[in-house]
Amino acid sequence: MVTATADARAVAETVTDPELPMLTLADLGVLRDVTAEDGRVVVTITPTYSGCPAMDAMRADLVRALRAAGHEEVEVRTVLHPPWSTDWISAAGRRRLAEAGIAPPGAAPRRGEGPIPLRLGPTVRAVRCPRCGSADTEETSAFGATACRALRRCRACLEPFEHVKEI
Amino acid sequence: MSFDNVYEALTGDGDARWAFGTGFADPLAGVDTTVPPDVDRADLAAYCLMLGDDALIMSHRLQEWCTNAPDLEEEVALANIGLDLLGQTRMLYARAGHADGTGRGEDDYAYFRAPEEFGNVRLVEPPRGDFGDLVARLLVFATWRLALLQRLIPSRDPVLAAIAAKGVKEVAYHRDHAAQWAVRLGDGTDESHRRTQAGLDRVWPLVEELFAPHEVEERLARSGVGVDPAALRAEFDAVLDQVLKAATLRRPDVPPAPGGRRGSHTEALAPLLAELQSVARAHPEATW
Numbered sequence: 001m002v003t004a005t006a007d008a009r010a011v012a013e014t015v016t017d018p019e020l021p022m023l024t025l026a027d028l029g030v031l032r033d034v035t036a037e038d039g040r041v042v043v044t045i046t047p048t049y050s051g052c053p054a055m056d057a058m059r060a061d062l063v064r065a066l067r068a069a070g071h072e073e074v075e076v077r078t079v080l081h082p083p084w085s086t087d088w089i090s091a092a093g094r095r096r097l098a099e100a101g102i103a104p105p106g107a108a109p110r111r112g113e114g115p116i117p118l119r120l121g122p123t124v125r126a127v128r129c130p131r132c133g134s135a136d137t138e139e140t141s142a143f144g145a146t147a148c149r150a151l152r153r154c155r156a157c158l159e160p161f162e163h164v165k166e167i
Numbered sequence: 168m169s170f171d172n173v174y175e176a177l178t179g180d181g182d183a184r185w186a187f188g189t190g191f192a193d194p195l196a197g198v199d200t201t202v203p204p205d206v207d208r209a210d211l212a213a214y215c216l217m218l219g220d221d222a223l224i225m226s227h228r229l230q231e232w233c234t235n236a237p238d239l240e241e242e243v244a245l246a247n248i249g250l251d252l253l254g255q256t257r258m259l260y261a262r263a264g265h266a267d268g269t270g271r272g273e274d275d276y277a278y279f280r281a282p283e284e285f286g287n288v289r290l291v292e293p294p295r296g297d298f299g300d301l302v303a304r305l306l307v308f309a310t311w312r313l314a315l316l317q318r319l320i321p322s323r324d325p326v327l328a329a330i331a332a333k334g335v336k337e338v339a340y341h342r343d344h345a346a347q348w349a350v351r352l353g354d355g356t357d358e359s360h361r362r363t364q365a366g367l368d369r370v371w372p373l374v375e376e377l378f379a380p381h382e383v384e385e386r387l388a389r390s391g392v393g394v395d396p397a398a399l400r401a402e403f404d405a406v407l408d409q410v411l412k413a414a415t416l417r418r419p420d421v422p423p424a425p426g427g428r429r430g431s432h433t434e435a436l437a438p439l440l441a442e443l444q445s446v447a448r449a450h451p452e453a454t455w
Contacts, residue, residue, distance in 0.1 A: 047254075047333070049333075049337060050251055050255045050257075050258060050330070051250035051251050051252070051253050052254065059196075075197070076196070077196070077198070078195060078196050078197045078198050079197075079198065080326070080330065081325070081329035081332065082332070083329070083332045083333040111335075115314070115402050115406070116317065116339050118410070119346075119347075120346055120350055120410065120413050122347075140240060141243065143240075143247040143340075145243070151240065167337070167340075
């Protein structure tokens with residue numbers, strides 16, 4: 001059964017994110033587990049954000065890919081804990097984001113026990129422009145075309161670009 | 168594959184290709200939804216509905232800013248904040264349906280309950296107002312909800328705890344967004360200062376209610392499932408003081424609106440629900 005699990009995992013790891021198609025769900029850290037036993041595959045995924053509208057598409061894509069590879073019985077489970085973090089995006093995923101013009105996230109904020117600190121000023125992050133490589137960039141909005149992306153612009157080449165914001 | 172028209176091409180591969188879905192799956196599909204044996208199921212369900220109702224009605228008011236925000240980036244930001252809250256609503260409603268044993272889903276709770284069955288705080292109800300009203304209300308709401316969700320992370324209900332832990336990451340961004348606007352506008356021009364202060368003055372009578380415990384909240388706080396909202400007050404005050412000082416705004420000195428406890432409503436809720444529920448009620452068997 002180890003072979004069936006490995007095979008199912010290899011197939012599931014090829015499925016890409018519907019909104020960031022340069023990334024696989026595995027690169028994104030959304031694919032949490034794949035097991036195969038007695039002809040039945042169980043895939044576990046976790047949502048990036050509570051309102052992520054792509055979860056249904058991800059489930060359907062996983063089922064479709066696994067069935068096409070001969071795994072007839074597929075169940076996709078959701079797991080909420082621990083909550084998804086951008087720290088789970090793989091090194092390969094970060095490279096592919098940058099190649100697609102989207103700046104990858106830095107380290108997610110570490111939160112201890114106390115109240116979460118308020119950020120009143122513009123957030124200063126070392127985000128490099130994915131086009132020209134300059135570190136002289138600024139955030140124009142913490143919210144972008146999808147829940148996980150912020151909008152930035154480069155002060156060196158003046159191009160706007162997207163950034164996967166840290167959570 | 169070839170199709171006669173674009174619509175067919177979109178649907179030909181199955182409805183799930185639609186990013187917004189048709190026939191939404193249970194947002195907690197495959198989550199272990201066992202309710203711990205010593206947790207009061209009726210109280211847990213009522214509590215999840217309260218927290219879900221807060222998020223749903225606030226999300227609806229935020230969505231009204233689509234096509235009405237001062238710039239495109241702000242419209243996108245408010246839509247994203249509304250979407251996060253809608254996602255929290257969906258999971259909380261699903262949890263309520265497990266806990267009360269009825270198996271009701273998100274559509275049952277959102278579309279087929281009357282105003283008096285909603286347990287949201289009144290803060291989220293008033294019409295959207297101007298941008299000063301929005302900034303004031305979002306600042307108050309997100310500051311309160313962030314403090315609440317963070318204290319729910321150790322909840323003895325593991326599903327509620329997991330929903331809260333996800334929500335904390337999201338609402339931290341919402342609170343910063345509102346706080347940064349408050350500073351920009353409060354410490355901006357005379358006009359922006361005046362209108363942001365006016366928004367704060369209008370919202371403030373509804374602040375007291377946020378910290379007045381409902382009996383369900385009291386019982387669940389005692390059993391380690393929920394949070395006593397009175398315990399959030401110190402953090403709320405500290406954050407608001409920090410923002411108001413930087414924004415050169417003053418804390419309003421106005422009496423609380425009478426009758427303030429979860430489940431009493433303003434006159435704005437019924438028209439809001441009439442709009443939100445109209446399509447579902449006109450086509451009760453429809454799926455989308």
